[in-house]
Amino acid sequence: MKSLLPVLTVVGAILLVWVVAVVPMNMHLTADQAQRDGLVVTPEEPRDRQAYSGISLTLKNPHLMARAYVLDRPRLPSPHQVVVEMWKTIALQNVTSRRSLAYHGWVTLSATLQGLLPKAIISAYLSFFPVVVGMVKGLRSPDGMQLDLLRTYHASPAQGFWKLRLPGSVPYLFASLKIGISASLVGAIVAELPTGARAGFGARMLVGDQYGQPMVTWAALFAAAITAAALVGFFGFLERWTLRRMGMQAA
Amino acid sequence: MTGTAIIGALTVWGAGWFINTRLAASAAAQGRLVRLLIPAIFGLTLLIIWELLVRLLEVSPVILPTPTAIASRFAEELPTLWVDFEQTIIKGAMTGYIIGMFSAFVVAIIADRSVFLTRGILPVGGFMAALPIVGTAPIFVKWLGSDWESKAAVVAVMVFFPILVNTVAGLRDTTSMQRDLMRTYGANYWATLFKLRLPAAMPFIFNGLKIATTLALIGAIVAEFFGSPTVGMGFRISTSVGQLALDMVWAEIVVAAIAGSAFYGVMTWIERWMTFWHPSQRN
Secondary structure, three states, X not given: OOOHHHHHHHHHHHHHHHHHHHHHHHHHHHHHHHHHOOOOOXXXXXXXXXXXXXXXXXXXXXXXXXXXHOOOOOOOOOHHHHHHHHHHHHOOOOOOOOOOHHHHHHHHHHHHHOOOOHHHHHHHHXXXXXXXXXXXXXXXXXOHHHHHHHHHOOOOHHHHHHHHHHHHHHHHHHHHHHHHHHHHHHHHHXXXXXXXXXXXXXXXXXXHHHOOOHHHHHHHHHHHHHHHHHHHHHHHHHHHHHHHHOOOOOO | OHHHHHHHHHHHHHHHHHHHHHHHHOHHHHOHHHHHHHHHHHHHHHHHHHHHHHHHOOOOOOOOOOHHHHHHHHHHOHHHHHHHHHHHHXXXXXXXXXXXXXXXXXXXXXXXXXXXXXXXXXXXXXXXHOOOHHHHHHHHHHHHOOOHHHHHHHHHHHHHHHHHHHHHHHHOOOOHHHHHHHHHXXXXXXXXXXXXXXXXXXXXXXXXXXXXXXXXXXXXXXXXXXXXXXXXXXXXXXXXXXXXXXXXXXXXXHHHHHHHHHHHHHHHHHHHHHOOOOHHHOO
């Protein structure tokens, strides 16, 4: 809990940068829209506006700043727009609907977690090596002292494996499981991109990109981030619980 | 046919195994040559089995081309592959990697001046490093156009967080004893940073840099799926799949694998050269 305040500060700073960046990033689009709506924009010609950067155009038209946050198809949506889009596509849609992000999330997640579909093979491959390397490192982690102690107990190699080396590898296993699960999710999302998949986070991002719907891309991006966070958090919880049960301190 | 294929594959596997166990048990096993030979024989065995199974089972080249087909395609298309390599790896991945690396160093050193910031950045950065940042590729392509600049931006964001987290963690890795010693020498902040804390952080920093090498290649290739000029490894992969030229796809995969291993190897080599004093590098 000691780090709650610093973490909130850093997250707040990132959000602040984002909110501030929305105005210059969207200013050209906002100015075009405002002119169509009959407002006064200070270089009159759209062509002249291209010569200005987002920041200097903002300084010339400070009265348009508020409008940059409510564009339909922004270059950079503001945080509240992303939240609203996610709320609309997750909570207000039927879960089985094609428009529901929960449905697309389920498609990606099932590819991440199980191992039968082609996408799942990529996910499985990506999480395979981190776990192998971590487990081997963990199985070799007991030092000479501990191995010697078992030898003085006249323990067989099998007993040494079950009672010392396998338990000793558990912290390493969890560390690599957390790396593996996020790699798997990335793999599943990437695998959906070039294959013309119709459902899943990756397909959603591609659809938003190709049909000029930035909000769809952004919502899919954040939903994927939340999914990754939930998966890593779940393994973190499992790690702490297991290590406490085994009498080891969580790393 | 299936029977001969399986028997043939098992025979090759057995032969490779036999040679390798003999080599590993022989007196020369500690020699440099044999230690390189053993993984080489293992790889060769896999390739021969691949070739054998694909030929005998008459697998369509659209499903899986033979290693020899891939190798001949590789040799034929060397100029194309080189242009793609330049576009994706040199311009996209390397530029992004260097930008991401230096911005991570700068942010880490700034954050390191305050305990409060360090405590905030470590968990947030660790969390961000686990997120599927490749997803930002379509956004960056829209912002920066489809040439290599957008790929470099995706790569920079992807490599930023692992390097940042590792650098911040590494800068905290000095004991109070060591810092006190520097203080008794009358060293100021910068002298302590360059002579004690940065060298001590090097093993951590290289850990992050090595993780980031693979991320850089993934980012540069995947970002090309969202729009690219008519050159580049990601572009070539997606168009060759469309033409069912799977041997070309595999040739690009070979390039990516060689580039990735070389990049990682160079980083490991620099690490060994710079952190020769660390226990993990001593023999």
